[in-house]
Amino acid sequence: MRSKVTKAVFPVAGMGTRFLPATKSVPKEIMTLVDRPLIQYAIDEARAAGITEFIFVTARGKNALEDYFDHAPDLERSLRKAGKDDLLEVLKSTNMDSGAIAYIRQHKAMGLGHAVWCARRLIGDEPFAVMLPDDVIAGDKPCLQQMVEAYQETGGAMVATMEVAPDRTSSYGVLDVESHNGAIVKAKGMVEKPAKGTAPSNLAVIGRYILTPNVLQNLNKIDRGAGGEVQLTDAIAMEIDQGRDVFGYKFEGHRYDCGSKAGYLQATVAFALDRPELQGEFQDYLHDILARRLAAQ
Ligand code: UTP
Numbered sequence: 649m650r651s652k653v654t655k656a657v658f659p660v661a662g663m664g665t666r667f668l669p670a671t672k673s674v675p676k677e678i679m680t681l682v683d684r685p686l687i688q689y690a691i692d693e694a695r696a697a698g699i700t701e702f703i704f705v706t707a708r709g710k711n712a713l714e715d716y717f718d719h720a721p722d723l724e725r726s727l728r729k730a731g732k733d734d735l736l737e738v739l740k741s742t743n744m745d746s747g748a749i750a751y752i753r754q755h756k757a758m759g760l761g762h763a764v765w766c767a768r769r770l771i772g773d774e775p776f777a778v779m780l781p782d783d784v785i786a787g788d789k790p791c792l793q794q795m796v797e798a799y800q801e802t803g804g805a806m807v808a809t810m811e812v813a814p815d816r817t818s819s820y821g822v823l824d825v826e827s828h829n830g831a832i833v834k835a836k837g838m839v840e841k842p843a844k845g846t847a848p849s850n851l852a853v854i855g856r857y858i859l860t861p862n863v864l865q866n867l868n869k870i871d872r873g874a875g876g877e878v879q880l881t882d883a884i885a886m887e888i889d890q891g892r893d894v895f896g897y898k899f900e901g902h903r904y905d906c907g908s909k910a911g912y913l914q915a916t917v918a919f920a921l922d923r924p925e926l927q928g929e930f931q932d933y934l935h936d937i938l939a940r941r942l943a944a945q
Contacts, residue, residue, distance in 0.1 A: 650775075650799070650800055650803055651774050651775055652698060653697070653698065653699070653774075653775050653776065653777055653796050653799065653858055654698065654699060654700045654701055654774075655699065655700075655701040655703060655770075655771060655774065655776040655777070656694045656699040656701070656702055656703065656776065656777040656778070656779055656792075657703045657704075657705060657764055657767045657771065657776060657777070657778045657779070658677075658687070658690060658702065658703065658704045658705065658778075658779055658780075658781060659705045659754075659760055659763035659764060659778065659780065660675065660676075660677050660687070660704055660705065660706055660707075660710060660713060660781060661705050661706055661707035661710070661753075661754035661757060661763050661766075662676070662707075662757055662763075663707075663757055664676035664907075666907060666908060666909065667679070667909070667912075673709070674712065675709065675710045675712055675713050676782060676907070677690075677710075677713060677781045677782070678712050678713060678716060679906075679912070681784065681906070681912075681915050681916055681919045682916065682919050682920050682923060682926070685716065686781045686782060686784060686906055687713060687716065687781045688741065688742065689781070689784050690779050690780075690781040690784075691741075692741065692790075693779070693785070693790040693791060693792050693793075694777065694779060694792060696790040696792070696793050697777070697790060697792035697793040697795070697796045698793075698796060699777060699792075700748060701748060701749075701750070701770075702744065702748060702749045702750070703749075703750050703751075703752065703767045703770050703771070704749065704750070704751045704752070705752050705753075705754050705763040705764070705766050705767055706751050706752070706753060706754070707753065707754055707755075707757065708753075714751060716742060717742060717743070717744045717749055719743055720739070723739070724736060724739065727739070750770055752766050752767050752770065753766070754766045758872070758877060758878050759872070759876075759877025759878040759879060759880075760780075760877070760878075760879065760880045761867050761870065761877070761878035761879050761880040761881075761882065761883055762867070762877070762878035764778055764859075764863075764864070764867065764880055765864060765867040765868070765878070768864045768867075771861065771864065772861070773861050774861065775799070775858060775859065775860050775861075776858070776859055776861075777792055777795075777796075777856070777857065777858050777859075778855075778856070778857040778858075778859060778880070779792065779855060779856055779857075780854075780855025780856075780907075781855075781906075782855065782905070782906045782907035783854050783855035783856070783903055783904070783905065783906070783907075784903070784904045784906050784915055785808075785856070785899065785901045785902065785903045785904075786901055786902045786904070786915075786918065786919075787899070787900050787901020787902065788900070788901075789900065789901075791808060791856050791899045791901055791903075792856055794831075794897065794899050794900065795808060795856060795858055795897050795899065796858065798831065798832055798895075798897050799858045801832075802832060802893065802895050803893065804860070804887075804892060804893030804894055804895055805857070805858065805859050805860055805863060805884055805887050805892070805893070805894045805895070806857065806858040806894075806895045806896070806897050807821075807823075807838075807853045807856070807857050807884065807894070807895070807896055807897070808853070808854050808855070808856035808857070808896075808897055808899050809823055809833060809851045809852060809853055809854065809896035809897060809898055809899075810851070810852055810854055810898065810899070810903060811850050811851060811852070811898075812850055812852040813850070814847070814850055815844070816852070817842060817847035817850055817852060818841055818842060818843060818844050818847070819841065819852075820841065820852035820853055820854070821838055821839065821840045821841070821852065821853035821879075821880075821881035822838070822839055822842055822847045822848060822849060822850075822851065822852055822853070823835045823837075823838055823848070823849055823851040823852075823853065823896045824836050824837030824838065824839070824848035824849060825848070825849050825851065825896075831897055831898045831899070831900075832895050832896070832897060832898075833851065833895060833896035833897070833898065834893070834894075834895055835888060835894045835895065835896055836888060837885060837888060838853070838881050838884055838885040838888070838894065839881070839885070840879045840881040840882060851896055851898075853881065853896070854903055856899070857880070857884075859884070860887075860892075862887065862890075862892065863880075863883050863884060863887060864883075866882075866883035866884075866886040866887065866890075867880075867883045869886070870882050870883055870886065902918075904918070917934070
């Protein structure tokens with residue numbers, strides 16, 4: 649039996665420049681899909697996968713995130729007084745048990761690998777998950793739960809992977825595939841943002857990982873890579889060079905890149921259309937606005 653994965657690291661110290669000016673004062677992870685912040689989707693997914701310890705790697709200007717997971721006694725009291733039990737229930741998912749959540753500062757945005765390394769003392773000597781909240785994954789079974797189940801069979805390090813168009817591989821970490829076994833892919837290499845035409849496959853790595861403490865050791869050793877940042881991909885690729893297993897997991901579900909404007913807007917529309925209370929009116933509106941746009945062209 650392998651160790652259970654109970655800790656997850658949420659690197660949220662990036663600057664979110666693609667959403668400026670909003671992210672000048674609002675952390676990207678607090679931006680909402682309908683009425684829930686991006687971070688709430690990630691936390692719900694982590695809980696479904698059995699995570700009980702939540703480690704946030706934050707930066708200056710991210711206080712709204714800490715407040716979001718705090719209890720709000722005044723608000724709760726007034727909702728209780730007004731008999732708004734449904735809203736009290738909604739708030740429950742934002743509360744964390746004391747000691748379940750920890751915040752670590754990354755003093756300078758030196759890359760995803762560096763952000764994960766900042767959490768090393770809280771991770772200790774056990775496997776852990778890494779979740780990027782700007783990748784929102786909709787599906788019947790939460791993505792991290794699928795991966796945790798697969799990890800129980802494989803061990804090693806595991807990254808979520810999906811097929812992308814060949815002209816998009818240069819935006820991602822990409823797997824060099826040794827073999828396929830259903831949803832599980834054994835990797836013989838991994839490269840971050842390969843130059844156009846050089847990608848070893850079209851299997852891109854997206855923001856869900858299950859990693860071993862050894863990856864933290866590797867992060868100690870590596871220099872800055874692509875884009876001048878300390879790349880998590882490079883530390884995972886080192887595992888392969890050291891003779892350890894690295895797997896890709898082809899998850900079931902739809903991934904929205906909410907770190908980009910187009911992906912964020914697509915997710916907003918899709919999640920709104922899934923809400924029974926919005927569905928009818930919102931769908932009619934979309935029909936209407938598209939029909940008018942097409943007529944005007
Ligand atoms: P991104 O590459 O999307 O960068 O980071 P970003 O700063 O969030 O956004 P843009 O590109 O400027 O618009 C991917 C994830 O890694 C985290 C980010 O917070 C995000 O969750 N990250 C990135 C860190 O925590 N620290 C870093 O130094 C870099």
